[in-house]
Amino acid sequence: MFLGKVIGSVWATQKETGMENLKLMMVQPIDTKECESGQVVIAADRIGAGVGERVIVSRGTPARILFGQGNAPIDAVIVGIVDSFEVAE
Amino acid sequence: MFLGKVIGSVWATQKETGMENLKLMMVQPIDTKECESGQVVIAADRIGAGVGERVIVSRGTPARILFGQGNAPIDAVIVGIVDSFEVAE
Amino acid sequence: MFLGKVIGSVWATQKETGMENLKLMMVQPIDTKECESGQVVIAADRIGAGVGERVIVSRGTPARILFGQGNAPIDAVIVGIVDSFEVAE
Amino acid sequence: MFLGKVIGSVWATQKETGMENLKLMMVQPIDTKECESGQVVIAADRIGAGVGERVIVSRGTPARILFGQGNAPIDAVIVGIVDSFEVAE
Amino acid sequence: MFLGKVIGSVWATQKETGMENLKLMMVQPIDTKECESGQVVIAADRIGAGVGERVIVSRGTPARILFGQGNAPIDAVIVGIVDSFEVAE
Numbered sequence: 210m211f212l213g214k215v216i217g218s219v220w221a222t223q224k225e226t227g228m229e230n231l232k233l234m235m236v237q238p239i240d241t242k243e244c245e246s247g248q249v250v251i252a253a254d255r256i257g258a259g260v261g262e263r264v265i266v267s268r269g270t271p272a273r274i275l276f277g278q279g280n281a282p283i284d285a286v287i288v289g290i291v292d293s294f295e296v297a298e
Numbered sequence: 299m300f301l302g303k304v305i306g307s308v309w310a311t312q313k314e315t316g317m318e319n320l321k322l323m324m325v326q327p328i329d330t331k332e333c334e335s336g337q338v339v340i341a342a343d344r345i346g347a348g349v350g351e352r353v354i355v356s357r358g359t360p361a362r363i364l365f366g367q368g369n370a371p372i373d374a375v376i377v378g379i380v381d382s383f384e385v386a387e
Numbered sequence: 388m389f390l391g392k393v394i395g396s397v398w399a400t401q402k403e404t405g406m407e408n409l410k411l412m413m414v415q416p417i418d419t420k421e422c423e424s425g426q427v428v429i430a431a432d433r434i435g436a437g438v439g440e441r442v443i444v445s446r447g448t449p450a451r452i453l454f455g456q457g458n459a460p461i462d463a464v465i466v467g468i469v470d471s472f473e474v475a476e
Numbered sequence: 477m478f479l480g481k482v483i484g485s486v487w488a489t490q491k492e493t494g495m496e497n498l499k500l501m502m503v504q505p506i507d508t509k510e511c512e513s514g515q516v517v518i519a520a521d522r523i524g525a526g527v528g529e530r531v532i533v534s535r536g537t538p539a540r541i542l543f544g545q546g547n548a549p550i551d552a553v554i555v556g557i558v559d560s561f562e563v564a565e
Numbered sequence: 566m567f568l569g570k571v572i573g574s575v576w577a578t579q580k581e582t583g584m585e586n587l588k589l590m591m592v593q594p595i596d597t598k599e600c601e602s603g604q605v606v607i608a609a610d611r612i613g614a615g616v617g618e619r620v621i622v623s624r625g626t627p628a629r630i631l632f633g634q635g636n637a638p639i640d641a642v643i644v645g646i647v648d649s650f651e652v653a654e
Contacts, residue, residue: 210429210463212397212413217330217385219301221354221378223345225364228377233354235301235330235385238426241395241413246426248327248335251299251354256401260386265399265411265429270537270626271451271462273360275403282377284299284360288406288460289399296395296413297438306508306563308479310532310556312523314542317555322532324479324508324563337505337513340477340532349564359448359626362538371555373477373538388607388641390575390591416604419573419591424604434579443577443589443607448537449629449640453581466584466638467577474573474591475616484597484652486568488621488645490612492631495644500621502568502597502652515594515602518566518621527653540627549644551566551627 210267210288211247213238215258219251227281234258234287236266241296252285265289299356299377300336302327304347308340316370323347323376325355330385341374354378388445388466389425391416393436397429405459412436412465414444419474430463443467477534477555478514480505482525486518494548501525501554503533508563519552532556566623566644567603569594571614575607583637590614590643592622597652608641621645 213236221228234254238247243263252266255275264287266272272286302325310317323343327336332352341355344364353376355361361375391414399406412432416425421441430444433453442465444450450464480503488495501521505514510530519533522542531554533539539553569592577584588610594603599619608622611631620643622628628642 210411210461212427212429217383219354219378219383220381222381224354224378225345225375227364233299233378235383241427249301249330251301256403265397265402267460267462269462270359270448272460273363274451274458275405275460277458280363280366282356282361282364282375284356284358286403286460289402289411292398292400294395294397294413306561308532308561309559311559313532313556314523314553316542322477322556324561338479338508340479359537362541369541369544371534371539371542371553373534373536388589388639390605390607419605434581443575443580445638445640447640448626450638452629452636453583453638455636464581464638467580467589470576470578472573472575472591484650486621486650487648489648491621491645492612492642494631500566500645502650516568516597518568537626540630547630547633549623549628549631549642551623551625 210265211238213264213266215260215262215264217260225282227279250285252287253283254287256287258287258290263291299354300327302353302355304349304351304353306349314371316368339374341376342372343376345376347376347379352380388443389416391442391444393438393440393442395438403460405457428463430465431461432465436465436468441469477532478505480531480533482527482529482531484527492549494546517552519554520550521554525554525557530558566621567594569620569622571616571618571620573616581638583635606641608643609639610643614643614646619647
């Protein structure tokens, strides 16, 4: 997983099967000093993450498992909203 | 998933099984300011994305799920055509 | 897998199904001279890795296999605590 | 998938099960101006791609699907030989 | 797959289930001029690769397939020891 910050939302009317009723957020990966670190990822959100919140994002088939037998072609999901993190100096 | 811009098409006559009748588009990943961000990806398109449009691309096995039990060796698919996106400053 | 150093922990109360009771560590990938090398990864830990320890992290579906038929959306796991490594000059 | 140029071949006598009788090509990822773009990938070729040809390479489990139930540990396959591509300015 | 050079070994006593009796090598990805190219990968070796040898490494689920139904959380395996490779100028 990676640490990210929710920076926005994206909308698409014309889409593939399995993409209906999904909330898609733009997540900027950040480092432990909360600086940008790598390319923005579009992740599905089912736990109510809001813009500005720090989140944990999982990717690939392990993330897709949350959609069970369905055909949602989702390769990134917000799996946690960060309360806090602690990094050793 | 990542945000991209459709920049072109690619054609191949000699190809693997499972690659028949697929429309393959070249997608340039972009950042939230629509600047280029990373290497071009060749993605299958089944929803009619056109050159110049901003799209959402899914990758890996989660993307391939759209092709069901078939043997299409597809690792990237355009899953949405972006209407709009909103990014917090 | 990659070589990393455990640098901290992360906590999330609001989370996806399958994320309960997991210890999540922040792991900094390092090179053979133990210098930082790439973006921090959040990995699940079930073997008691502590901050400062060097670990081996596996990613993707091969890592998730440790969670069996469950629905844990985990894409990175600490699979070993490094005793030592030896690199040829 | 990515766009690449076949730049050579690689041979290995001592190998894992499932690697027998495979033609392995070295493919340099290229951008739309045909400049080098990223690290060389070793891909299996079953469609007769030759050195100098531009090809489409698929990766991961979606690529491996071409080998069916077998145990070929192949994570990259040449899935098309490019006839032409067109990129908008 | 990628081309790499075996540069060392790593040992771990405390480890996850499925990691027993595995020989883990550190592999430096190299380019066609044998210069370092990217981050070191820890790969399982079952074919007797030695330090200094050039090898082919496969990653992800396609690599893990070599471990069959077991629960080895292995995401990288040395699948061939390179005899020679040939690159066009």
